[in-house]
Amino acid sequence: MKNKSRYVVDSSFNKKTSKALNQFWAGFIIYTTCYTLIISGVVSSKLVYLQLLGLVILIIPTIHLIRFRIESKYLKTIYILYCGWLIYIIFRGFSFNSKYLFNTFIDAYDGLFAYFVPLILLFPNNLIYLKKVINVILFLSIFYVVCDIIFIRTLLTSDSENGQRTVEYFTKILGIPCGFVLLNIIYHSDKRKGWALLGKLWVLSVIILAFLLATIRARRGLTFMSGSLLLFTYLLYNYATKINLVFKFLPLLIVFFLFIYVTSLKGHKRSGPFSFFRERLNEDTRTSVEQYFFLDMDSKDWIIGKGIDGMYYCPTGATEDGYRQVIETGYLQIILKGGIISLGLLFLITFPAIFKGLFYSKNILSKAAAIWILYWMLALFPATVSTFTLSYLLVWVSIGICYSRVVRNMSDEAVKENFQYKIF
Numbered sequence: 001m002k003n004k005s006r007y008v009v010d011s012s013f014n015k016k017t018s019k020a021l022n023q024f025w026a027g028f029i030i031y032t033t034c035y036t037l038i039i040s041g042v043v044s045s046k047l048v049y050l051q052l053l054g055l056v057i058l059i060i061p062t063i064h065l066i067r068f069r070i071e072s073k074y075l076k077t078i079y080i081l082y083c084g085w086l087i088y089i090i091f092r093g094f095s096f097n098s099k100y101l102f103n104t105f106i107d108a109y110d111g112l113f114a115y116f117v118p119l120i121l122l123f124p125n126n127l128i129y130l131k132k133v134i135n136v137i138l139f140l141s142i143f144y145v146v147c148d149i150i151f152i153r154t155l156l157t158s159d160s161e162n163g164q165r166t167v168e169y170f171t172k173i174l175g176i177p178c179g180f181v182l183l184n185i186i187y188h189s190d191k192r193k194g195w196a197l198l199g200k201l202w203v204l205s206v207i208i209l210a211f212l213l214a215t216i217r218a219r220r221g222l223t224f225m226s227g228s229l230l231l232f233t234y235l236l237y238n239y240a241t242k243i244n245l246v247f248k249f250l251p252l253l254i255v256f257f258l259f260i261y262v263t264s265l266k267g268h269k270r271s272g273p274f275s276f277f278r279e280r281l282n283e284d285t286r287t288s289v290e291q292y293f294f295l296d297m298d299s300k301d302w303i304i305g306k307g308i309d310g311m312y313y314c315p316t317g318a319t320e321d322g323y324r325q326v327i328e329t330g331y332l333q334i335i336l337k338g339g340i341i342s343l344g345l346l347f348l349i350t351f352p353a354i355f356k357g358l359f360y361s362k363n364i365l366s367k368a369a370a371i372w373i374l375y376w377m378l379a380l381f382p383a384t385v386s387t388f389t390l391s392y393l394l395v396w397v398s399i400g401i402c403y404s405r406v407v408r409n410m411s412d413e414a415v416k417e418n419f420q421y422k423i424f
Contacts, residue, residue: 017124020061025136030054032390033143035108036173040166042151048106055105055113066122072403075349079121082345086115089338092307104308108173110326113388115308120396125404133397137177140390141206144174148209155213167217171226172383175210177390178203179229179375180398183368186240187416207233221328221382228378232371240364240412288316293327293336305339312336330380349399350377357402363415366408369398 031054037043070076104111157163182203214222292314311323357370376395379385
């Protein structure tokens, strides 16, 4: 092809850049896997030193990888404003106390590096780069399944709060990113049909496993997140392949009747894998927390937030002094730290990206990227998802895809030619 897009041909993407990307993702894998095991409570906290080593490894090549080249003038303007606002959030409440620095470096959910995730937009966007991202997703999915097997007793013990927490972190950090590959399943290589089929079954099985574990452990937000990924994949695959009408709606009917069956049993005291889910189906654990949040926030807080170390008073499940730094509703978490300004600037970037990717594109890659952004925005309601994890990094990778006019205009054949997903 003679396409001059840096997604297809990028003269600056040389061996040095490839090596830097390998180093970045290697450090990220170390950081992410260690953090997941520690925060889930299944290993000793001493693993944090290996986590910090991973952080050092990924920071070193980052400067070399950042290139301020954005095609869209609109995106460039809003992106600069948004990054400037994130810097403002960081400086409000930031402390150079050694204990604070240590905690903010190792915390992927509410720490410093969650605010640096948008920098991934400035990484080289060559399709070789996207292949490396896919490899990272697949590695974490394998690690996810291995961890599920090793800690299966903890995951399934119904009276263990630790089991719920473990399912939550394992799935969100390690398993859910596999959904990005699943959305692009039509690009899986057909050169080796046996391996291609195995790869398709693998990525589908990972998300189904995530859905089942979330349901068994009654993690309603996580059930919604994993279930919606399956639904989005189903709809996109139907659109791409135009399969028979009967097969289009049969899975939806099965899911519908299964849901009716589970909810109809919520009043019955029965044992079984979904009994815990039925018990928690109508349980309200968010309203009281959100009410405390609304009471604590004044007009200024709503507009500009409270900064990186912002907290709100909530005696329910809080620390000893009654203050919390995290609220499980994602869009409220963004407002807590950076106000409506932060959320508004973010939406000014994401909404046009979704629109461009869905309606002004000629390939499934762009539509899948748009769906991933949309999926993340929907996940802001039940969960905190603006974190230093692969799922959120993929949001900014997807933004780069959706704003690239050249990528959106590529045919699926051209994408397959330049970007074959090689599973295993």
